[in-house]
Amino acid sequence: MNEAFFNLQSDKRKRIINAAMQEFVANGYTSASTNTIVKDAGISKGSLFHYFSNKKDLYLFLIDHTNIVIQDVYEAIDLEEPDLFKRLSKIGFAKMKIQQQYPQTFDFLTSVLNEPAEDVRQFAGEKLAAMQESGFNQLYVNVDWSLFKDTINVEKATEILNWTMMGFSEKYRNKLATFKDVGPELLEEWEDYAAILKNSYYKDHSQRRNGDESH
Amino acid sequence: MNEAFFNLQSDKRKRIINAAMQEFVANGYTSASTNTIVKDAGISKGSLFHYFSNKKDLYLFLIDHTNIVIQDVYEAIDLEEPDLFKRLSKIGFAKMKIQQQYPQTFDFLTSVLNEPAEDVRQFAGEKLAAMQESGFNQLYVNVDWSLFKDTINVEKATEILNWTMMGFSEKYRNKLATFKDVGPELLEEWEDYAAILKNSYYKDHSQRRNGDESH
Amino acid sequence: MNEAFFNLQSDKRKRIINAAMQEFVANGYTSASTNTIVKDAGISKGSLFHYFSNKKDLYLFLIDHTNIVIQDVYEAIDLEEPDLFKRLSKIGFAKMKIQQQYPQTFDFLTSVLNEPAEDVRQFAGEKLAAMQESGFNQLYVNVDWSLFKDTINVEKATEILNWTMMGFSEKYRNKLATFKDVGPELLEEWEDYAAILKNSYYKDHSQRRNGDESH
Amino acid sequence: MNEAFFNLQSDKRKRIINAAMQEFVANGYTSASTNTIVKDAGISKGSLFHYFSNKKDLYLFLIDHTNIVIQDVYEAIDLEEPDLFKRLSKIGFAKMKIQQQYPQTFDFLTSVLNEPAEDVRQFAGEKLAAMQESGFNQLYVNVDWSLFKDTINVEKATEILNWTMMGFSEKYRNKLATFKDVGPELLEEWEDYAAILKNSYYKDHSQRRNGDESH
DNA sequence: CATGAATGAGCGTTCATTCAT
DNA sequence: GATGAATGAACGCTCATTCAT
Numbered sequence: 001m002n003e004a005f006f007n008l009q010s011d012k013r014k015r016i017i018n019a020a021m022q023e024f025v026a027n028g029y030t031s032a033s034t035n036t037i038v039k040d041a042g043i044s045k046g047s048l049f050h051y052f053s054n055k056k057d058l059y060l061f062l063i064d065h066t067n068i069v070i071q072d073v074y075e076a077i078d079l080e081e082p083d084l085f086k087r088l089s090k091i092g093f094a095k096m097k098i099q100q101q102y103p104q105t106f107d108f109l110t111s112v113l114n115e116p117a118e119d120v121r122q123f124a125g126e127k128l129a130a131m132q133e134s135g136f137n138q139l140y141v142n143v144d145w146s147l148f149k150d151t152i153n154v155e156k157a158t159e160i161l162n163w164t165m166m167g168f169s170e171k172y173r174n175k176l177a178t179f180k181d182v183g184p185e186l187l188e189e190w191e192d193y194a195a196i197l198k199n200s201y202y203k204d205h206s207q208r209r210n211g212d213e214s215h
Numbered sequence: 216m217n218e219a220f221f222n223l224q225s226d227k228r229k230r231i232i233n234a235a236m237q238e239f240v241a242n243g244y245t246s247a248s249t250n251t252i253v254k255d256a257g258i259s260k261g262s263l264f265h266y267f268s269n270k271k272d273l274y275l276f277l278i279d280h281t282n283i284v285i286q287d288v289y290e291a292i293d294l295e296e297p298d299l300f301k302r303l304s305k306i307g308f309a310k311m312k313i314q315q316q317y318p319q320t321f322d323f324l325t326s327v328l329n330e331p332a333e334d335v336r337q338f339a340g341e342k343l344a345a346m347q348e349s350g351f352n353q354l355y356v357n358v359d360w361s362l363f364k365d366t367i368n369v370e371k372a373t374e375i376l377n378w379t380m381m382g383f384s385e386k387y388r389n390k391l392a393t394f395k396d397v398g399p400e401l402l403e404e405w406e407d408y409a410a411i412l413k414n415s416y417y418k419d420h421s422q423r424r425n426g427d428e429s430h
Numbered sequence: 431m432n433e434a435f436f437n438l439q440s441d442k443r444k445r446i447i448n449a450a451m452q453e454f455v456a457n458g459y460t461s462a463s464t465n466t467i468v469k470d471a472g473i474s475k476g477s478l479f480h481y482f483s484n485k486k487d488l489y490l491f492l493i494d495h496t497n498i499v500i501q502d503v504y505e506a507i508d509l510e511e512p513d514l515f516k517r518l519s520k521i522g523f524a525k526m527k528i529q530q531q532y533p534q535t536f537d538f539l540t541s542v543l544n545e546p547a548e549d550v551r552q553f554a555g556e557k558l559a560a561m562q563e564s565g566f567n568q569l570y571v572n573v574d575w576s577l578f579k580d581t582i583n584v585e586k587a588t589e590i591l592n593w594t595m596m597g598f599s600e601k602y603r604n605k606l607a608t609f610k611d612v613g614p615e616l617l618e619e620w621e622d623y624a625a626i627l628k629n630s631y632y633k634d635h636s637q638r639r640n641g642d643e644s645h
Numbered sequence: 646m647n648e649a650f651f652n653l654q655s656d657k658r659k660r661i662i663n664a665a666m667q668e669f670v671a672n673g674y675t676s677a678s679t680n681t682i683v684k685d686a687g688i689s690k691g692s693l694f695h696y697f698s699n700k701k702d703l704y705l706f707l708i709d710h711t712n713i714v715i716q717d718v719y720e721a722i723d724l725e726e727p728d729l730f731k732r733l734s735k736i737g738f739a740k741m742k743i744q745q746q747y748p749q750t751f752d753f754l755t756s757v758l759n760e761p762a763e764d765v766r767q768f769a770g771e772k773l774a775a776m777q778e779s780g781f782n783q784l785y786v787n788v789d790w791s792l793f794k795d796t797i798n799v800e801k802a803t804e805i806l807n808w809t810m811m812g813f814s815e816k817y818r819n820k821l822a823t824f825k826d827v828g829p830e831l832l833e834e835w836e837d838y839a840a841i842l843k844n845s846y847y848k849d850h851s852q853r854r855n856g857d858e859s860h
Numbered sequence: 861c862a863t864g865a866a867t868g869a870g871c872g873t874t875c876a877t878t879c880a881t
Numbered sequence: 882g883a884t885g886a887a888t889g890a891a892c893g894c895t896c897a898t899t900c901a902t
Contacts, residue, residue, distance in 0.1 A: 004882075028331050030246035034876060044884045046879085055876065114329035116243050156407055163382030164375050171374075196372055200415030219865065249893060259867045264894060266865095434861080458761050460676035464897060474863045476900085485897065544759035546673050586837055593812030594805050601804075626802055630845030649886065679872060689888045694873060696886095 001061045005051035016041040016051070017065060020058055021108045029059055029117040059120055063112060063127050069105050073098055074135045082144035084161070085194050091139070092165055093187065099169075149203050157201050164193055216276045220266040231256040231266070232280060235273055236323045244274055244332040274335055278327060278342050284320050288313055289350040297359035299376070300409050306354070307380055308402065314384070364418050372416050379408055431491045435481035446471040446481070447495060450488055451538045459489055459547040489550055493542060493557050499535050503528055504565045512574035514591070515624050521569070522595055522620065529599075579633050587631050594623055646706045650696040661686040661696070662710060665703055666753045674704055674762040704765055708757060708772050714750050718743055719780040727789035729806070730839050736784070737810055738832065744814070794848050802846050809838055 005013065019040035023032045034055060038048050052058040076094040081087045099106045112124050140158075148154050168190060220228065234255035238247045249270055253263050267273040291309040296302045314321045327339050355373075363369050383405060435443065449470035453462045464485060468478050482488040506524040511517040529536045542554050570588075578584050598620060650658065664685035668677045679700055683693050697703040721739040726732045744751045757769050785803075793799050813835060 026331060026333075027245065028243050030242060031332070033874085035874085045877085045886095046884050047882085049877065050883075111329075111331065114326075116241055116326060117246065118241065152411060153407055157411055159382065159386075160375070160379050160408060160411060163378045166382070167374065167378030192368060192371055193375060196367065196375060196415055200411055217865095222865095248891080250891080260869095260894080261867050261896085262865075265867095270893065456761060456763075457675065458673050460672060461762070463895085465895090475865095475898085476863050477861085479898065480862075541759075541761065544756075546671055546756060547676065548671065582841060583837055587841055589812065589816075590805070590809050590838060590841060593808045597804065597808030597811070622798060622801055623805060626797065626805060626845055630841055647886095652886095678870080680870080690873085690890095691875085691888050692886075695888095700872065 001057060002051050002053070008051075012041075012043070016043065016048070017062065018104065020062060021104050024059065024062065025104070025107045025111045028111065029055075029115050029120050056120055060123060060127070062108065063124055066105050066109055066112075067127070067131050069098065069102055070109070070131060070135070074138050077138055079138070079142050082142060083147065084140075084143045084158075085198055087139075087143065088161065088165060089187070089190065089194065092169070092190065096169065096172075096186070099173075147202050149201065152201055157197075161197055161201075164197065168193055216272060217266050217268070223266075227256075227258070231258065231263070232277065233319060236277060236319045239274065239277065240319070240322045240326045243326065244270075244330050244335050249273075271334055275338060275342070277323060278339055281320050281324055281327075282342070282346050284313060284317055285324070285346055285350070289353050292353055294353070294357050297357060298362065299355075299358045299373075300413055302354075302358065303376065303380060304402070304405065304409065307384065307405065311384065311387075311401070314388075362417050364416065367416055372412075376412055376416075379412065383408055431487060432481050432483070438481075442471075442473070446473065446478070447492065448534065450492060451534050454489065454492065455534070455537045455541045458541065459485075459545050459550050486550055490553060490557070492538060493554055496535050496539055496542075497557070497561050499528065499532055500539070500561060500565070504568050507568055509568070509572050512572060513577065514570075514573045514588075515628055517569075517573065518591065518595060519617070519620065519624065522599070523617065526599065526602075526616070529603075577632050579631065582631055587627075591627055591631075594627065598623060646702060647696050647698070653696075657686075657688070661688065661693070662707065663749060666707060666749045669704065669707065670749070670752045670756045673756065674700075674760050674765050679703075701765055705768060705772070707753060708769055711750050711754055711757075712772070712776050714743060714747055715754070715776060715780070719783050722783055724783070724787050727787060728792065729785075729788045729803075730843055732784075732788070733806065733810060734832070734835060734839065737814065737835065741814065741817075741831070744818075792847050794846065797846055802842075806842060806846075809842065813838060 005016075008016075016037075019037045020032075022040065023037050027033070032055075034045070034048060037058075038045050041048075048058070052061060073091065073095050077091050078087060081090065109128075112128065115121055115124060145154055148157065172186060172189070220231075223231075231252075234252045235247075237255065238252050242248070247270075249260070249263060252273075253260050256263075263273070267276060288306065288310050292306050293302060296305065324343075327343065330336055330339060360369055363372065387401060387404070435446075438446075446467075449467045450462075452470065453467050457463070462485075464475070464478060467488075468475050471478075478488070482491060503521065503525050507521050508517060511520065539558075542558065545551055545554060575584055578587065602616060602619070650661075653661075661682075664682045665677075667685065668682050672678070677700075679690070679693060682703075683690050686693075693703070697706060718736060718740050722736050723732060726735065754773075757773065760766055760769060790799055793802065817831060817834070
């Protein structure tokens with residue numbers, strides 16, 4: 001990417017990013033038309049290829065750009081919270097809020113994950129993997145694993161939890177798009193799923209709760 | 216699709232289906248090249264368009280064709296087995312076996328699910344939804360829900376189970392490709408995940424087991 | 431053309447001729463589709479190319495076929511009628527009647543006249559020229575040229591007459607298509623045009639008419 | 646049409662127009678090959694479709710372009726000349742001169758008139774009809790109809806005159822193509838035809854001439 | 861005699877990218 | 882720096898014709 005792109009007026013830069021993401025999401029990498037992008041962004045063909053050396057360069061830039069937005073999610077993780085379920089609730093909802101604010105960014109990420117074009121698949125995969133790993137590393141820092149039953153396989157339990165969260169966000173994806181804000185309804189909905197797993201994962205879950213209540 | 220395609224020698228028919236699936240998986244609907252397909256299938260351009268009236272027709276045929284393979288999975292469901300976990304184990308492994316035997320078919324299905332091309336998205340979506348629904352309906356027939364704890368939300372618990380199975384197959388997808396056969400290793404692996412959920416879902420899970428032992 | 435075509439059942443032969451003419455009229459020689467022709471005629475591709483060695487052969491056959499119909503017009507010329515105007519009226523209306531009965535044949539002739547395809551233009555032109563010449567030769571046999579004013583250039587006057595007849599049929603072409611029969615209305619209409627020219631061409635035209643009136 | 650085409654160097658623009666007209670005349674709308682056009686015009690395929698959004702757009706542009714040339718004919722009409730025959734002579738010869746200078750333009754117009762392709766027939770027909778009407782309207786402005794015999798049907802007489810002129814130009818079409826200039830030979834030739842009709846149309850034609858001579 | 865599967869050149873059109881202005 | 886005209890390879894698809902059945 002040419003540094004000229006950085007020196008652009010913020011407005012024009014955003015128009016280009018949005019137009020490009022939209023087109024890539026709508027048609028995939030190969031079928032996305034640079035003509036459509038420049039038309040939607042209101043710039044000339046020459047300008048686009050002045051900022052980015054080619055279509056691939058533009059695509060990979062967008063992945064990096066997306067990265068920044070995603071980082072915000074992980075930075076929002078409260079490392080002080082030792083209860084994994086509580087922490088995940090927070091991070092999950094941070095993610096959902098961002099998904100609401102930058103729906104395009106998440107759509108783009110999804111489309112990148114399923115991009116078949118050999119030209120970009122490998123590179124995109126590596127970028128996304130690096131992103132995810134750095135995120136996951138933070139995710140489990142300082143988690144209090146002693147809350148888990150001794151008999152449970154913590155790794156596998158965590159995997160189930162992850163798959164459940166992904167399934168949950170996928171399921172509520174459309175609802176999210178129409179909500180103005182991620183409200184307590186969704187939180188409660190999630191707590192239902194979380195309770196099912198927590199019950200299985202945590203030591204003396206009901207007893208302790210009862211004990212709390214007895215005081 | 217022209218019935219001429221049905222009357223083709225099985226070998227040629229398979230070559231065409233394989234070449235087309237491969238190309239669609241590798242490049243997506245729009246970017247897939249009919250030139251590449253005919254070259255790989257060893258037929259002429261004219262022949263392809265003799266069998267299928269156009270690219271879209273070919274694509275939709277492949278979805279239907281895939282359907283048949285998938286139906287085999289659901290037909291393998293043992294409706295006599297009332298324990299959902301046991302039943303799911305069976306179907307899951309039936310699915311995996313097919314995935315091993317027809318890896319291309321499953322890759323194609325996945326790529327169809329993420330196909331952005333407006334031209335086929337809607338139709339493909341409807342076909343796949345119909346497929347899935349008919350499958351899901353059979354999935355839960357005669358399940359003994361009384362095994363579940365009264366306090367558990369059975370619907371949500373089932374969702375978690377589904378998401379976990381999907382996550383599991385995704386995770387072992389690559390491993391599966393190299394395995395010669397879906398062996399007991401994988402079964403044991405899955406039982407670990409299943410145990411975690413079963414513990415949460417089923418009534419008196421440990422007690423009953425103890426009770427069994429006491430006799 | 432293969433003689434097999436002659437041995438065909440009259441019905442099938444007609445279907446082929448009609449389907450072919452229709453398609454050639456609608457799209458011109460080059461763009462006419464043999465696929466459309468065989469579909470409309472209800473025969474197989476192979477049959478068409480069994481009867482005619484190729485598209486061009488079929489086209490040229492249709493011109494010859496048309497010729498036969500046209501000959502009927504010229505054969506209807508009453509060589510006993512020495513008055514050119516009267517004779518032309520008769521032949522003109524014979525032509526119109528045929529045009530009504532075989533509208534397709536005339537549409538085809540017109541389209542052949544304007545066919546740009548190098549492949550058939552020359553040959554078609556020659557055929558049509560031969561047709562027309564043999565027709566014109568008969569047209570003027572035994573005409574009583576002494577009716578014309580001595581001062582008039584008979585050749586040029588005849589040309590004007592021809593152009594006028596052609597313009598007239600073109601003008602009433604559409605009307606003809608809807609008429610059930612070429613009625614006396616059209617005849618009267620034509621007589622108006624004829625009168626204008628006759629007045630200029632024939633000797634003592636007005637005087638004689640005056641003379642008639644004086645009696 | 647893209648305005649880029651207007652900004653082209655006149656030479657290149659002409660090459661494109663000529664190549665396209667030639668190809669359309671030679672093969673008709675549907676069979677005309679854009680490959681041939683670009684090759685003859687010495688431009689790239691991409692350029693042609695940069696100037697014109699598609700083949701149809703190019704074709705319709707050529708009709709409009711032709712229009713301009715034709716307008717010149719009608720603008721050459723001397724509205725001061727009240728004698729229809731004299732006026733027609735002038736316009737006819739203006740037309741012939743243009744036909745000589747832009748033979749391709751007239752060939753193209755003729756081919757458009759007989760174009761069977763549904764895709765362009767209607768639109769082309771409307772354009773040409775509008776052209777012709779505006780031309781015909783001017784043709785008869787200020788004509789001194791009192792020169793005509795009272796007994797003559799002026800409308801029909803005018804039709805005959807038109808058909809004669811059309812026939813005449815058609816007849817001399819080939820000759821015109823070889824002439825360097827429309828010379829007096831042709832004018833005299835036409836006067837012969839005109840005289841035949843004039844004699845029929847105008848009052849006291851010979852007498853008045855005699856009268857003129859007597860003064 | 862009749863069929864229709866098979867062919868591959870050719871069609872109109874789109875595309876990312878270059879570069880003179 | 883910004884523009885958009887120019888390119889030609891590649892696209893999906895059609896075609897008249899052949900020939901094994």
